[in-house]
Amino acid sequence: MLKNRIIPCLDVKDGRVVKGINFVKLKDAGDPVEQAKIYSDGGADEICFLDITASNENRETIIDIVRKTAKECFVPLTVGGGVRTIQNITDLLLAGADKVSINTAAVKNVDFVKEASKKFGSQCIVVAIDAKKVLGNKWEVFTHGGRNKTGIDAVDFAKKVEENGAGEILLTSMDKDGTKSGYDVDLLKTITNSTNIPVIASGGVGTLDHLYDGIVKGGASAVLAASIFHYGEFKIKDAKEYLNSKNVSVRL
Amino acid sequence: MNVTIVDYQSGNISSVINSFTEVAKGKVNLEVTSDINKIKSCDKIVLPGQGSFKSCVDSLHKISGLVDTLRDFAITNKKPLLGICVGLQMFADVGYEEAETKGLGWIAGKVSRIDNQNGKFKLPHIGWNEIEIQKESKIFKDIKNKSHMYFVHSYEFIPDDKSVISATTDYSSKIVCSVEKDNLFGTQFHPEKSDKIGLKVIDNFLKL
Numbered sequence: 001m002l003k004n005r006i007i008p009c010l011d012v013k014d015g016r017v018v019k020g021i022n023f024v025k026l027k028d029a030g031d032p033v034e035q036a037k038i039y040s041d042g043g044a045d046e047i048c049f050l051d052i053t054a055s056n057e058n059r060e061t062i063i064d065i066v067r068k069t070a071k072e073c074f075v076p077l078t079v080g081g082g083v084r085t086i087q088n089i090t091d092l093l094l095a096g097a098d099k100v101s102i103n104t105a106a107v108k109n110v111d112f113v114k115e116a117s118k119k120f121g122s123q124c125i126v127v128a129i130d131a132k133k134v135l136g137n138k139w140e141v142f143t144h145g146g147r148n149k150t151g152i153d154a155v156d157f158a159k160k161v162e163e164n165g166a167g168e169i170l171l172t173s174m175d176k177d178g179t180k181s182g183y184d185v186d187l188l189k190t191i192t193n194s195t196n197i198p199v200i201a202s203g204g205v206g207t208l209d210h211l212y213d214g215i216v217k218g219g220a221s222a223v224l225a226a227s228i229f230h231y232g233e234f235k236i237k238d239a240k241e242y243l244n245s246k247n248v249s250v251r252l
Numbered sequence: 253m254n255v256t257i258v259d260y261q262s263g264n265i266s267s268v269i270n271s272f273t274e275v276a277k278g279k280v281n282l283e284v285t286s287d288i289n290k291i292k293s294c295d296k297i298v299l300p301g302q303g304s305f306k307s308c309v310d311s312l313h314k315i316s317g318l319v320d321t322l323r324d325f326a327i328t329n330k331k332p333l334l335g336i337c338v339g340l341q342m343f344a345d346v347g348y349e350e351a352e353t354k355g356l357g358w359i360a361g362k363v364s365r366i367d368n369q370n371g372k373f374k375l376p377h378i379g380w381n382e383i384e385i386q387k388e389s390k391i392f393k394d395i396k397n398k399s400h401m402y403f404v405h406s407y408e409f410i411p412d413d414k415s416v417i418s419a420t421t422d423y424s425s426k427i428v429c430s431v432e433k434d435n436l437f438g439t440q441f442h443p444e445k446s447d448k449i450g451l452k453v454i455d456n457f458l459k460l
Contacts, residue, residue, distance in 0.1 A: 001381065001422055002377065002379050002403075003379060003381065004379075040447070045379065070266060070267065071274070074267075074270070074445065074450060074451060075446075075447050076402060076404075077267075093264040093266060094264070095266065096267060096270055097264075098264070098445060120263065120303065121304065121307075122376060122406070123378070124302070167376050167404075168378060196368075196371045197374055197376070198374050221378070221379065222379065251380040
């Protein structure tokens with residue numbers, strides 16, 4: 001039976017791990033390579049780096065981090081942030097990333113998703129969707145780390161990226177991100193029910209119960225969290241043991 | 253011992269290189285190449301594969317003499333070869349990803365899309381799943397039944413002769429996740445991404 005994945009996410013800015021609240025306030029949380037190694041040794045099912053600097057002049061920094069991490073961590077490594085061109089993807093994959101996550105560039109031009117998945121295979125193309133609730137059960141896609149409104153409906157967009165070859169969707173609720181009040185379960189449920197590719201839940205985890213909700217109530221195939229792991233509140237092992245005790249299958 | 257990872261410009265093989273380098277450290281001489289002469293003279297081959305069946309087969313054929321060299325190595329000379337993911341799938345006669353494409357024809361069978369029961373199972377099959385060992389395999393030495401391995405694929409290899417199957421995994425049905433036929437080894441899962449247990453599979457292959 002396929003196991004539900006737990007993915008610690010390391011938001012990286014200028015070579016350091018940071019974690020913001022609602023995408024804005026940043027706090028230093030350490031060296032990315034060291035942290036990735038701790039997570040991998042601790043049983044993380046995947047590691048995710050999100051480069052939130054993502055300006056062109058700093059691309060070498062994240063590539064160097066990926067290169068070092070990939071030599072020490074033998075679990076899948078996903079890297080996102082500023083992925084805009086086929087060359088960006090090639091560079092990250094050559095450095096040792098297994099998947100790349102595309103956000104703004106996918107919204108601007110969904111053909112980029114198609115081109116990338118055709119060239120590298122769907123297995124390494126993750127589309128990151130940042131969604132914010134507008135009214136009732138409607139969510140809108142935002143880009144540029146949550147700064148820009150697009151007017152695009154999140155459900156329509158999720159279906160569209162699936163059709164264009166995305167292998168997974170990394171779904172972040174911007175209303176919840178950094179709040180520690182739990183995932184937006186309605187958003188998750190809506191997207192997991194409208195698509196046939198795995199969805200990774202992101203944004204809002206504050207307790208282990210939230211991970212349970214993301215999987216069981218939201219239908220996510222994987223749960224991503226940052227701050228609950230970074231500041232030592234919980235270890236990956238705690239999360240897995242908790243989920244296992246509640247009959248959610250995980251890799252122990 | 254000289255081991256070659258075949259670099260035929262298809263997909264991302266960095267992880268394969270990293271993991272084999274880690275395990276081979278100080279024990280095995282590892283080379284990443286598409287040089288026919290080097291491939292001919294090595295002791296073992298690793299054939300990775302990412303992307304579609306068609307794109308991988310096409311890429312193999314783009315390198316002049318590579319397919320014949322691999323065949324001589326694995327089939328005529330019966331030297332150990334490990335195919336990973338699409339590298340394993342290409343052992344088949346035919347694959348149906350993108351378009352019907354002829355495989356290497358080393359193990360009779362076909363590669364078809366996983367029957368996901370009308371969307372009941374999400375595809376790709378991504379993540380950690382347990383392997384169920386079906387027969388003793390040299391690459392599973394000291395690996396427990398039900399160990400977790402990392403998978404990413406939407407297509408499965410269906411061999412005609414079921415006796416080549418060394419392990420299956422449960423995802424909508426029993427999917428073939430590894431084969432062993434004489435000197436030919438293949439894993440649908442990614443040992444290079446399967447943590448310490450995956451490195452053990454690599455170690456077993458290198459120690460053959």
